[in-house]
Amino acid sequence: MAIPADLRYLESHEWVRENDDGTLTVGITEFAQEQLGDVVFVETPEIDLECEAQQPIAVVESVKAASDIYSPVAGKIVDTNAALGDTPELVNTSPYEDGWLYKIQPNDGTEYDTLMDAEGYESIVSSQN
Amino acid sequence: MSENASESAHRTPLYKNHVARGARMMPFGGWMLPVNFGSQVEEHHACRNTAAMFDVSHMTIVDLKGAADASIPSTTNRDFLRKLLCNDVEKLTGKGDALYTCMLQPDGGVIDDLIVYWRGGDDYRLILNAATREKDLQWIEQCLDAAGDQPELQLRDDLALIAVQGPLALQRFSDVVEQTDLAERLDQDSFNVNAIRRFGSSESGDWFIGRTGYTGEDGIEVALPEDNVAVLWDALHDAGVQPAGLGARDTLRLESAMNLYGSDMDESVNPYESGIGWCVDMTDDSREFIGRTALQTDQQPQGFDRQMIGIVLNDRGVLRGGQTILVNQQEVGVVTSGSFSPTLEKSIALARVSLAACNVRSATELLDQNCQVIIRGKPLDARFVRRPFYRKRS
Numbered sequence: 001m002a003i004p005a006d007l008r009y010l011e012s013h014e015w016v017r018e019n020d021d022g023t024l025t026v027g028i029t030e031f032a033q034e035q036l037g038d039v040v041f042v043e044t045p046e047i048d049l050e051c052e053a054q055q056p057i058a059v060v061e062s063v064k065a066a067s068d069i070y071s072p073v074a075g076k077i078v079d080t081n082a083a084l085g086d087t088p089e090l091v092n093t094s095p096y097e098d099g100w101l102y103k104i105q106p107n108d109g110t111e112y113d114t115l116m117d118a119e120g121y122e123s124i125v126s127s128q129n
Numbered sequence: 130m131s132e133n134a135s136e137s138a139h140r141t142p143l144y145k146n147h148v149a150r151g152a153r154m155m156p157f158g159g160w161m162l163p164v165n166f167g168s169q170v171e172e173h174h175a176c177r178n179t180a181a182m183f184d185v186s187h188m189t190i191v192d193l194k195g196a197a198d199a200s201i202p203s204t205t206n207r208d209f210l211r212k213l214l215c216n217d218v219e220k221l222t223g224k225g226d227a228l229y230t231c232m233l234q235p236d237g238g239v240i241d242d243l244i245v246y247w248r249g250g251d252d253y254r255l256i257l258n259a260a261t262r263e264k265d266l267q268w269i270e271q272c273l274d275a276a277g278d279q280p281e282l283q284l285r286d287d288l289a290l291i292a293v294q295g296p297l298a299l300q301r302f303s304d305v306v307e308q309t310d311l312a313e314r315l316d317q318d319s320f321n322v323n324a325i326r327r328f329g330s331s332e333s334g335d336w337f338i339g340r341t342g343y344t345g346e347d348g349i350e351v352a353l354p355e356d357n358v359a360v361l362w363d364a365l366h367d368a369g370v371q372p373a374g375l376g377a378r379d380t381l382r383l384e385s386a387m388n389l390y391g392s393d394m395d396e397s398v399n400p401y402e403s404g405i406g407w408c409v410d411m412t413d414d415s416r417e418f419i420g421r422t423a424l425q426t427d428q429q430p431q432g433f434d435r436q437m438i439g440i441v442l443n444d445r446g447v448l449r450g451g452q453t454i455l456v457n458q459q460e461v462g463v464v465t466s467g468s469f470s471p472t473l474e475k476s477i478a479l480a481r482v483s484l485a486a487c488n489v490r491s492a493t494e495l496l497d498q499n500c501q502v503i504i505r506g507k508p509l510d511a512r513f514v515r516r517p518f519y520r521k522r523s
Contacts, residue, residue, distance in 0.1 A: 037153075037376060038170040040469035041447050041476075043505070059505065061447040063169050063469050064376055085445070 001030050003122050004096060008072070008115035010054075011124055015096065016072045018112050019103070023078055027100040028060060028069065028091060031125045036062040039091040044080035044102055051075065051104075053111070058101055060091060069101060073111040079103040135161060141186035142289045142355040143362055150372060158260030160187035163374035173380050173471040175371035176344050177521075180295035182362065182370045183378055187259040190285035190352060191269070195251030203251045206280045210245065210253060213272055215400060215418055217410040221247035225330040227341050230408050232268060233420030237399035241265050242390055242408075244341055246330050254337070256290075256350075258390050272419070288335065289358035293370060294348030294381075296521075299323055302349060305364045311357070322349055343378065345385025346521055380468050386439060386479060386516035392450050392466040393437070393479050399424055402481065404437030404516065434485050436492040439516040440464065440478045440502065444509040448478035448502060455501040455508055461486040464502065470518060477518045478502075 003009075008016040013032035017025040033039065041061040051057050051071045058069035080102045083090060090099035106112065116124075135154075138161040147154065152163035163184065165172060175181045193206040210218045216230030226247050232240040241261045246254040257265045266284075273280060293302050299322045305311065306320050318324075322338060325331050327347075330339040337352040353361065366372060379389070386404070388394050394403035401409070401424065409424060410416075426432040442448050448467030453460055467478030482495070489495055496515055501508040 034153075037165055038168055041445055043446070061469070063380060063471070064164065066447065066449065 001034075001125075003029070003031075003118045003125065005118045007096070008112060008117060009121035009124075010070055010072055010116065012068075012070050014069060014072060016112065016115055022109055023103045023105050024072060024075075024112060025100050025103050026069070026072060027095055028067075029121070029125075030095050031129075032067075033092050033095045033099070036060060036067055036091075037064045038062055039088045042081075042084040042088045042091065042101065044084065045077045047077055047080065049077040051077070060088075060101075071104060072115055073104065073106040074108070075104040075106040077102055078105045139187070141184050142358050143184045143186065143291075146359055146362060147184065147372070150366075152372070152374060155375075157375055158187055158258070159262075160259060162187060163372070165374040165376045166372045169374065169376035169380070170471045172371055172373035172377035176295045176346055176373060176377060176381055177472055177519075178296065180293060180297040180301050180348075180370045181344075181373040181377065182365055183292040183294070183373050184289075184362070185292050185350070186289040186358070188290055189255075189257040189259060189262045189265065190288055190290065191255045191257065191266075192283040192285055193251075193253045193255070193280050194283055206251045206253050209273070209276050209280045211416055212276070212418055213269065214243075214245065215409045215420060215424075216245075217413060217416060217418075218245060218247065218253065219413065219416075220410070221245075223326065223329060224249040225325070225332075227328045227330055227339055229405075231400055231405070232265070233399065233418070233424075234396055235419055235423065237420045237423035238396035239390070239394045239398060239400060239403060240268055240396060242388065242394070242405070244339070246337075246339060248330075248332065254285075260391060285352070287355060288337075288352045289355045290350060290352045291358065291362060292342050292344070292348060292350045293365060294342045294344040294346045295370075296346065298346070298348040298370070301365060301368045301370050302351075305361070305368050308368075309360070309364045311361060311364065325349070343387055344381040345387070345517065345519055346381075379466075380471055383466060383468055383477065383479065384470050384472055384517065384519035386518060388479070389466055393481075394465075398435065398481070399433065401433045402435040402437070404479070434483050435462075435481050436484055437465075437479060437481055437516070438492050438495055439514040439518055440467070440480050440500065440511050441473075441514050441518070442476040442478075442502065442509060442511045444511070446476060446504050446509050448476045448504075448511070450478075452478075453503045454480055454482060454511075455503065456487050456498070459486060461500070472519050479516070 043059040045057040056068035214230040452464040462482030495513040
């Protein structure tokens, strides 16, 4: 499966996209949604929630199990994907686009560059596949 | 998933077949089994609307064979099963009839739930859970030692087992038997599945078809020699039967409120506390089945404070086993198994509550009452409902 080269990743299978306004959009990868199976509920974080890096701040529930979603960096939640309320399956059908979970404003704008790149994530996926 | 668990796990005769069809495999009860073949929800709907098939070869099949010379009437196995099982095999009056029952500890705790088929004479077949296999076999052996006569146990690890379930299951199976050379191996009369009673069975050689299942739909479970199973599976697939995994099996059985051993019940609870008091048969006063004394309270079945009930979540979220249930801010019980119901499109669960804590005298009084379930620290609104959550049309 293709792993988008323009994104950064967490070991826990979140992807992170840097937006022009400096915020970061976070979702789960194709690999993660396949592992989870049919997603039936997403608990997104509260807007304005302040969090540390690697903090569980959202939950994706499939028919099979609940899975914690971690913050990639320290920062403040500025937006969440309202469409997931009625159509949580967007996480399955469009994990990198319509199925995004939340946007975070990082405390430190340079932290994004320290996150794992596509190549690093690819080696994690192949070791787990 | 632990690497060791997957490497040491047994493989069913269909393992390669599943992998080739893109199944996601996982270890379950010591076996590598398919969780889904793509979408658990689609597999669930296929079973409710058309037909789905499940590889359940991991389950334990045990035969109790009667005397080789059938002209010698013997009741050794029947007598043994009347003591071992809480339901009464005496009810099995038609050859092939099946019965749902439990094996109980002397204190009434559930060792396992199982289906027993009567195959005529003194011949019986038990189908037990896979995860409890060693414990079950030890218990049966132990009870055999205590029995006077010695029934002969035969483990049928040589048989594969598949379930074909759904409104079109019987039709599709009949088509396949007619259109493939499978028919030549079989005695046709035995394989007219439409003629098999609900909760009955039929057999021919080592092929055995029970009109039983774990989905709440009409359907059959077919035990057959390992060498034959791939041919049947592929033929059913070509006939449009959807392969389905453990994931769909779980949501199907949950909607139909059928207990999952190890989640909804175990040795710490008895059948009355597990919503299956109907499989305890006290009719024959002289039948001293194991566990009877403990269950025979003067006020049963309502005499047991803990009772099973259904829960539907009103809020968004997913009910899961282990979550705490509140009524009027008081803890009253726990979710034993829950998931998202693809048919109802909301989260449902089986739960065990204390009648005293709810301040009621029977679970019926709780129906349609509101409660709350604590999910990740937050109390969410839910309500008690009658089981099952789903009943098939006609």
